Amino acid sequence: MSSAEVIPNFNSGSEQLKGDLKHPEPEHCPGPESENAGKGDACSGCANQEICESLPKGPDPDIPKIVENLANIKHKILVLSGKGGVGKSTFSTMLSWALSADENLQVGAMDLDICGPSLPHMLGCLREVIHESNSGWTPVYVADNLATMSIQFMLPDDDSAIIWRGSKKDQLIKRFLKDVDWDYLDYLIIDTPPGTSDEHISVNKYMKESGIDGALVITTPQEVALLDVRKEIDFCRKAGIKILGLVENMSGFVCPGCKGQSEIFKPTTGGGKALSEELGIKFFGSVPLDPRIGKSCDNGNSFLDDYPDSPASIAILDVVESLRDAVGDV
Numbered sequence: 001m002s003s004a005e006v007i008p009n010f011n012s013g014s015e016q017l018k019g020d021l022k023h024p025e026p027e028h029c030p031g032p033e034s035e036n037a038g039k040g041d042a043c044s045g046c047a048n049q050e051i052c053e054s055l056p057k058g059p060d061p062d063i064p065k066i067v068e069n070l071a072n073i074k075h076k077i078l079v080l081s082g083k084g085g086v087g088k089s090t091f092s093t094m095l096s097w098a099l100s101a102d103e104n105l106q107v108g109a110m111d112l113d114i115c116g117p118s119l120p121h122m123l124g125c126l127r128e129v130i131h132e133s134n135s136g137w138t139p140v141y142v143a144d145n146l147a148t149m150s151i152q153f154m155l156p157d158d159d160s161a162i163i164w165r166g167s168k169k170d171q172l173i174k175r176f177l178k179d180v181d182w183d184y185l186d187y188l189i190i191d192t193p194p195g196t197s198d199e200h201i202s203v204n205k206y207m208k209e210s211g212i213d214g215a216l217v218i219t220t221p222q223e224v225a226l227l228d229v230r231k232e233i234d235f236c237r238k239a240g241i242k243i244l245g246l247v248e249n250m251s252g253f254v255c256p257g258c259k260g261q262s263e264i265f266k267p268t269t270g271g272g273k274a275l276s277e278e279l280g281i282k283f284f285g286s287v288p289l290d291p292r293i294g295k296s297c298d299n300g301n302s303f304l305d306d307y308p309d310s311p312a313s314i315a316i317l318d319v320v321e322s323l324r325d326a327v328g329d330v
């Protein structure tokens with residue numbers, strides 16, 4: 001299959017997206033819905049200037065709709081990482097499976113990694129499609145009590161690339177928050193891209209009034225990952241997002257044969273635990289890398305169900321316990 005830029009038709013409902021501009025936004029665009037739209041430094045000479053100047057300004061009228069749509073969600077948790085490759089989406093998936101293992105809990109997993117969506121693959125629902133009804137977009141249910149939403153469900157094929165600038169991503173995130181019909185949820189797990197990018201700014205902007213419980217920050221033990229996670233923590237503090245706890249992922253290797261553990265990323269400066277102590281945040285634990293995690297995720301299965309005796313499964317359940325404790329749920 002060939003890769004191609006795809007702009008799914010998000011305007012199929014009654015609402016016309018305000019960010020649907022005639023031309024791509026230039027670099028340093030302040031955002032077509034921002035107070036500065038059409039007036040910023042980047043706007044002079046921009047082909048969208050006339051459209052942007054005419055767009056309504058002031059408080060976003062969609063914020064109350066987002067608040068209303070998320071009102072029946074008890075806990076909203078962001079999953080963040082400083083850099084890619086630390087297993088954040090894998091962890092979000094396992095966290096979602098782990099929470100939904102309690103049949104008394106209703107769990108949602110929202111994939112906000114617009115350019116690199118991976119939750120549908122890991123949750124075993126890659127080929128599903130989204131249905132739209134009067135009550136909004138119906139998420140895809142992978143179990144009676146586990147639903148998910150991702151842009152992946154809207155792409156014409158698995159390899160289609162999304163090549164969007166900030167405001168287009170911003171509009172999709174707004175619609176995910178405003179229009180997905182989650183019904184009641186105990187937990188909404190929000191998987192975000194690595195770093196501090198448009199998606200983080202958008203989700204924080206739109207969810208501030210709905211109330212985010214906080215962020216679960218994922219790192220690996222080596223210094224290069226810890227340096228980036230410091231930036232992520234700094235972002236959370238500046239944005240007013242509470243940090244629930246830090247998880248050190250891939251903090252050892254579990255041999256699937258003998259179950260012995262060895263270190264693969266040596267923590268030269270004390271790893272996630274030392275960083276948590278230094279920054280005064282909770283350390284939720286270390287999760288070793290078990291190569292069978294990849295196999296379960298590739299098959300769209302719950303690793304916790306496939307290999308409940310793995311040290312990684314036991315560590316993940318400990319993290320879930322700490323998380324539920326941190327949001328006051330146990």
Ligand code: SF4
Binds near residue numbers: 052
């Ligand atoms: S798209 Fe609109 S807000 Fe962005 S730079 Fe152009 S005129 Fe300004």
